[in-house]
Amino acid sequence: MASVQRRAASKTASDLSGSPNNMAASTSQAQAVSRRNPPYLPTPLERIALGIFPVILVFGTIFSIVSPDIRASPYDHVSQSHHQDPSIAPSYFARKNNVFNVIFVKRGWGWVTFAFVFSLLMQPTGKTPPAVVLARRIRAGVRWVAVTGWWFFVTQWFFGPPIIDRSFRWTGGKCELAQREVAMGDGTVKEMLTAVACKAAGGKWKGGHDISGHVFLLVLGTAFLMQEVGWPALRFSGWHAEERCVVMSDGAVKSASAESETAVGEGSGESAFNIGGKTAIGIISLSLWMLLMTAIYFHTWFEKVSYKGASRLMQQRKLIVVLQFTGLVTATIGVYTIYYVPRFVPVLRGVVGLPGI
Numbered sequence: 430m431a432s433v434q435r436r437a438a439s440k441t442a443s444d445l446s447g448s449p450n451n452m453a454a455s456t457s458q459a460q461a462v463s464r465r466n467p468p469y470l471p472t473p474l475e476r477i478a479l480g481i482f483p484v485i486l487v488f489g490t491i492f493s494i495v496s497p498d499i500r501a502s503p504y505d506h507v508s509q510s511h512h513q514d515p516s517i518a519p520s521y522f523a524r525k526n527n528v529f530n531v532i533f534v535k536r537g538w539g540w541v542t543f544a545f546v547f548s549l550l551m552q553p554t555g556k557t558p559p560a561v562v563l564a565r566r567i568r569a570g571v572r573w574v575a576v577t578g579w580w581f582f583v584t585q586w587f588f589g590p591p592i593i594d595r596s597f598r599w600t601g602g603k604c605e606l607a608q609r610e611v612a613m614g615d616g617t618v619k620e621m622l623t624a625v626a627c628k629a630a631g632g633k634w635k636g637g638h639d640i641s642g643h644v645f646l647l648v649l650g651t652a653f654l655m656q657e658v659g660w661p662a663l664r665f666s667g668w669h670a671e672e673r674c675v676v677m678s679d680g681a682v683k684s685a686s687a688e689s690e691t692a693v694g695e696g697s698g699e700s701a702f703n704i705g706g707k708t709a710i711g712i713i714s715l716s717l718w719m720l721l722m723t724a725i726y727f728h729t730w731f732e733k734v735s736y737k738g739a740s741r742l743m744q745q746r747k748l749i750v751v752l753q754f755t756g757l758v759t760a761t762i763g764v765y766t767i768y769y770v771p772r773f774v775p776v777l778r779g780v781v782g783l784p785g786i
């Protein structure tokens with residue numbers, strides 16, 4: 430990787446204007462790339478955007494620990510929530526049946542998809558030839574399929590139970606009712622390998638590490654919209670001279686704009702976010718709010734940080750602090766694979782492209 434960086438350092442700004450259209454933006458491009466963001470790491474702006482997630486989780490956790498009301502409220506580790514009675518719950522947002530949870534998060538991927546499709550269709554195309562616009566939309570669709578596939582595998586189905594349920598069982602989790610019924614010789618309960626099936630049968634899904642589906646979905650959906658709406662808006666308006674770098678097939682490191690048909694700042698003077706972009710910002714804001722609510726009211730500190738074997742120790746009431754936000758990590762794996770690996774693997778970039786390029 431050091432040799433790649435040395436090669437990048439030896440590049441001049443003229444290396445970066447691979448397409449003739451890029452000449453117009455040469456000054457800001459040259460400044461941006463003179464900072465040479467390594468292709469395999471987030472750019473400074475991306476670091477700020479992605480850094481919001483751990484900040485929210487840490488802040489929410491600290492808040493839940495220091496708030497006297499939350500500390501005083503009874504918490505049930507099996508349901509992973511405070512008491513649900515409206516008169517006892519520490520907040521409206523501590524209730525699972527709050528309208529934002531039922532209508533927004535529980536259908537979260539539908540909302541994220543809606544915001545993505547709407548913003549993609551509303552994205553200003555300027556003087557870009559229709560064939561280029563179409564190719565961009567197809568590549569954006571391929572990225573949606575990839576991100577949706579990851580969401581689907583983690584939360585819905587993975588050649589049987591989804592990854593969340595499989596990891597719960599790998600870390601020692603079981604359906605308590607199923608255990609009892611198996612002992613009584615009821616073969617049908619052996620099928621209860623998912624949290625949904627277990628809860629539907631009135632069982633208790635307990636004992637393992639439960640990756641937070643809410644944290645996973647909210648982080649993945651937000652990061653996806655940030656990438657898909659943020660980068661095209663940034664390039665079109667040209668309001669921030671920052672650029673992703675990519676590794677070319679000959680090993681050279683160039684600005685991602687070298688592969689674009691259009692110049693940065695084509696729509697300078699226009700608002701960076703039109704109605705489509707603003708809708709996506711709305712969904713992002715609501716997602717971040719709900720992520721904060723999850724961090725404050727759902728999953729205790731121990732659940733958020735538990736690891737294989739932790740549940741056994743928790744039963745022994747020993748305190749364990751291992752920093753491992755698994756919902757966040759699982760979402761990050763998907764985001765890195767779909768938005769960062771293509772920056773340094775040209776073959777993959779040829780299939781999924783980069784947002785806004």
Ligand SMILES: CCCCC/C=C\C/C=C\C/C=C\C/C=C\CCCC(=O)SCCNC(=O)CCNC(=O)[C@H](O)C(C)(C)COP(=O)(O)O
Pocket residue numbers: 534535536537538539540542543546584641642643646
């Ligand atoms: C993926 C299909 C997308 C279809 C929508 C796309 C475009 C529609 C265009 C116009 C419609 C306009 C607005 C309507 C937008 C959304 C409404 C919602 C539609 C749906 O419900 S589609 C169903 C999508 N399913 C989900 O999003 C499920 C998300 N939930 C989960 O993944 C899990 O429940 C969990 C991870 C949140 C956590 O689970 P638990 O731990 O709580 O069990």
Ligand SMILES: Nc1ncnc2c1ncn2[C@@H]1O[C@H](COP(=O)(O)O)[C@@H](OP(=O)(O)O)[C@H]1O
Pocket residue numbers: 508509510522523524525526527530639640641642643644719720722723727728
């Ligand atoms: N922000 C939020 N608002 C309401 N309920 C939330 C929530 N975050 C998590 N939950 C609930 O807490 C439980 C654990 O969620 P997760 O593992 O996805 O983080 C889920 O309960 P149910 O499965 O009973 O609906 C979920 O609905």
